[in-house]
Amino acid sequence: MAERIFGHIPNIIEGDVFENRIELSHNKVHRPTQAGISGSQKEGADSIVLSGGYEDDQDLGDIIIYTGHGGRDLNTKKQVTHQILSDKNLALAINCQNGLPVRVIRGANHKSIFSPEFGYRYDGLYNVVNYWKIKGKAGYDVWLFRLEKAETSIHKFEVKEDSPNYLKATRTTTTQQRIDRDYNLTIRIKEIYDFRCQVCNTKIFTNAGFYAEAAHIKPLGEPHNGPDTLDNLLCLCPNHHVMFDYGGFAIDEDFSLIDLDGKLNIKPEHEINREFVRYHREHFTI
């Protein structure tokens, strides 16, 4: 089976419309030709298709409340048993916990003002920001997932010639900033350390399994421009991630900890670049 691709598919842009599910699949935007969720409970979900629609779904455009999978009678479509947080539902929870985006495709038969008139439209990346269960109308548990548009909008200012001088700068246009992260790396670093923090060895858990954070040593983005590579990542618990980002501790040349006792736990298959550790030390400690 082909590797699961998280994030945008090369050469496919937001707004591209595909005639049918076969075309969607051929273009790798959404691989399965029947299932609405593409994903596994081990890896997470890489794409979903909104079509038909559950009554609990709410589509607000940039925010989607998505109803989980399972527990329905195939013929009547009525909820006949509890949904559980496993399989495709757990896949979406895994996205939430790992910051993995999901591609969203809206079908023409999706009941929403945001649906295309025709075919299936690729609507870009969404983050799964939360999930919870409710008692559905028939009295059974139903899981809901809150999806939010992943890419931040950058506002640009435009001068309106007929404005009074002191109001000349007003907000008018919006462009999008694409986030290009290698999501497989965040999975890889947690795999190497089996979700244990490299500082305190803690392994925390949630209702979706074990949880850890992939922390960049030299931050991504302007003005730091650290690379998105394994030698610039650490596997940390949330506590040590906060402390690291805000200079509560740093890492010395020999990987012993500064302002904390002990030494960073480093596995042989994880080579850390000392240049990035130095950058962190020089820029984030007092």
Next chain:
Amino acid sequence: MAERIFGHIPNIIEGDVFENRIELSHNKVHRPTQAGISGSQKEGADSIVLSGGYEDDQDLGDIIIYTGHGGRDLNTKKQVTHQILSDKNLALAINCQNGLPVRVIRGANHKSIFSPEFGYRYDGLYNVVNYWKIKGKAGYDVWLFRLEKAETSIHKFEVKEDSPNYLKATRTTTTQQRIDRDYNLTIRIKEIYDFRCQVCNTKIFTNAGFYAEAAHIKPLGEPHNGPDTLDNLLCLCPNHHVMFDYGGFAIDEDFSLIDLDGKLNIKPEHEINREFVRYHREHFTI
């Protein structure tokens, strides 16, 4: 002295222009009539005025790289010693760690294409998302703060009549969603517990002092609509905050922990509403 107000000032809206610093002060948008930063290292910073401008400042509109305070010769304006993370600089770091927004005002003499032509314009709330130090041109430490527009933009879709049917929904207008949180409560809950986690008693630290998180028991916002009140807040370390939000543990009627050993630590001055604890238990555990 009047209480420091974080967030918007009632009846003042983004884009309001004030003639001078006295007017800004009278309207409580920015209290000090001389200083660029209004704040203290204990409470954080409630507002900043961008005017004149340091050479290291970068104003990108919704993102501002703001140069810290201190170490300059008053006459030559040249950096003559290190800036340190204390006083007004520490105030901005405290904002970062506590999620406190800062009001940003741009003055006409601020060197930026986003400056007003006249007076001082209130440009809304920004979050301090990160801070770090660099070696300035003269070889001395300078602290930089990354500010980002705090309020999320919600895109609305508008139908363009001349579009082909399947492309009718295109993004054209942008509106703003105001976040109305009581920032004083997040400070208060941490004060009550002296930054110790109510689950594990841990007190973590960063380069800006002790750190804890104010966690809502019943989440704010749609569809949960939990209230922003002290009886719906917990003081947690980041680890237990993640675990709580994603159902790794819950809290029973008698405040003993479910799926973790022990009991929630609760101070007499902090009354927790059992209704919210029940809501969390019913919606976030498997």
